[in-house]
Amino acid sequence: MHKFKSIDLSSIKGNKISAAIGLLVALCVLVSLAVTFLGARVAEPIYAGPGVTRTAMLSDYFDGIAGTAGDTEIYIFEGEKPGASLLVLGGTHPNEPSGLLTAVLFIENAVVTEGTLYVIPRTNSSAFTCTDPQEAEPMQYTIDTPGGARSFRFGSRATNPVNQWPDPDIYLHSSSGQLLSGSETRNINRTYPGRPDGSFTEKVSYAVTELIRQENITITVDLHEAAPEYPTINALVAHERAMSLASSAVFGMQLQGMPISLEPSPTNLHGLTHRELGDYTDTLAVLMETANPAQGRLRGRTDEALVLTGQDPLYVKAGQYGRLYVPFGDSGHPISERVARHTAGVLELLAAAGEAGQGNIEVSGVPGYAEIISQGIGAYLLPPE
Amino acid sequence: MLYVYLAIVLCVVVFIFWSLFTEKKLFAQIDALLVLIPLLLRLLLIK
Ligand SMILES: [Zn+2]
Numbered sequence: 001m002h003k004f005k006s007i008d009l010s011s012i013k014g015n016k017i018s019a020a021i022g023l024l025v026a027l028c029v030l031v032s033l034a035v036t037f038l039g040a041r042v043a044e045p046i047y048a049g050p051g052v053t054r055t056a057m058l059s060d061y062f063d064g065i066a067g068t069a070g071d072t073e074i075y076i077f078e079g080e081k082p083g084a085s086l087l088v089l090g091g092t093h094p095n096e097p098s099g100l101l102t103a104v105l106f107i108e109n110a111v112v113t114e115g116t117l118y119v120i121p122r123t124n125s126s127a128f129t130c131t132d133p134q135e136a137e138p139m140q141y142t143i144d145t146p147g148g149a150r151s152f153r154f155g156s157r158a159t160n161p162v163n164q165w166p167d168p169d170i171y172l173h174s175s176s177g178q179l180l181s182g183s184e185t186r187n188i189n190r191t192y193p194g195r196p197d198g199s200f201t202e203k204v205s206y207a208v209t210e211l212i213r214q215e216n217i218t219i220t221v222d223l224h225e226a227a228p229e230y231p232t233i234n235a236l237v238a239h240e241r242a243m244s245l246a247s248s249a250v251f252g253m254q255l256q257g258m259p260i261s262l263e264p265s266p267t268n269l270h271g272l273t274h275r276e277l278g279d280y281t282d283t284l285a286v287l288m289e290t291a292n293p294a295q296g297r298l299r300g301r302t303d304e305a306l307v308l309t310g311q312d313p314l315y316v317k318a319g320q321y322g323r324l325y326v327p328f329g330d331s332g333h334p335i336s337e338r339v340a341r342h343t344a345g346v347l348e349l350l351a352a353a354g355e356a357g358q359g360n361i362e363v364s365g366v367p368g369y370a371e372i373i374s375q376g377i378g379a380y381l382l383p384p385e
Numbered sequence: 386m387l388y389v390y391l392a393i394v395l396c397v398v399v400f401i402f403w404s405l406f407t408e409k410k411l412f413a414q415i416d417a418l419l420v421l422i423p424l425l426l427r428l429l430l431i432k
Binding site for chain 1: 390427
């Protein structure tokens with residue numbers, strides 16, 4: 001028999017010298033963490049492609065966000081021939097990478113000859129500067145392009161608490177009186193139409209609403225990803241005034257072999273783009289969802305590979321049990337497929353834009369669904385400078 | 386409201402510093418340092 005002598009760790013003595021040494025170590029840890037966290041505030045470059053005629057800032061439409069982390073770039077493509085206009089909102093939720101990447105794909109490739117295209121790649125730019133607590137998500141992911149690898153920030157669903165803190169216990173949506181859990185106060189897709197004198201996030205959503213009003217934007221499309229077990233998925237959600245336009249787009253996507261459904265925007269769910277932008281502006285508001293297992297509760301290890309490949313054996317199993325709202329095989333739902341779906345959806349909306357009666361939008365240079373899937377998204381991104 | 390919360394954080398940070406330098410047990414000092422890091426990151430509005 002061995003006899004262990006137990007050591008009572010709590011009895012080890014400390015003094016002012018050990019406190020000072022410990023403090024020095026803690027400060028070193030603090031500095032290294034600060035470098036990482038502050039580094040996350042530097043946005044990766046997006047390169048304006050041949051079709052970008054000018055860029056603007058969101059604060060040009062509401063100066064209440066000028067100089068804050070909520071201000072963000074707008075890339076504008078003006079055709080020589082006047083026509084309708086379409087606004088792409090990428091990065092509403094920066095933990096849903098295909099929204100940002102689809103916006104980047106348009107910025108770096110699209111050429112507009114008729115009408116106007118507006119693209120905001122980072123709608124909630126503050127939310128790109130942090131990740132969600134307790135989700136163990138990667139801080140960035142890398143896409144290989146022919147000219148070298150490019151990294152992009154994987155962000156949070158909500159505004160960085162550094163920019164808006166504390167959260168209330170209950171979030172009261174100002175224009176409807178709807179009550180939601182407190183953390184939704186930082187979710188920009190719950191704060192539309194926004195308020196000029198509201199919270200940080202409400203001001204950013206107000207700026208987007210003002211952009212749509214001042215530029216009289218015909219169509220607005222908001223790009224998202226959702227968990228495979230979430231019912232609203234592989235879907236185009238449309239405001240009632242946008243139903244006819246959206247059904248044309250859905251039909252076009254189905255003809256290309258994409259499973260996608262058309263869903264009406266619920267009238268009692270407030271703060272979302274497809275509800276409030278449709279109610280408070282003249283735009284035809286739609287939102288697109290594609291499936292990403294990295295969003296889901298059933299996922300395994302959450303790393304860069306999961307974000308990019310969209311493959312997860314636990315989701316394959318869940319699919320076999322019939323618990324998912326999308327087909328889920330071993331090949332998963334890779335980022336190129338998710339971007340291809342969003343790109344195809346935006347292209348279908350652009351093609352159907354004439355239905356709104358404000359003229360057409362003619363866009364070229366953007367790869368289609370089959371091209372993006374076969375070549376991969378990286379093939380269509382500009383090389384890093 | 387932000388400044389009220391920052392004032393609360395500052396208050397807690399001051400108490401932790403006081404406890405760190407008066408504490409006689411090493412492990413209690415380490416506990417204090419572990420708590421200090423996230424509080425300072427928020428106080429400085431870094432994280
Ligand atoms: Zn989303």
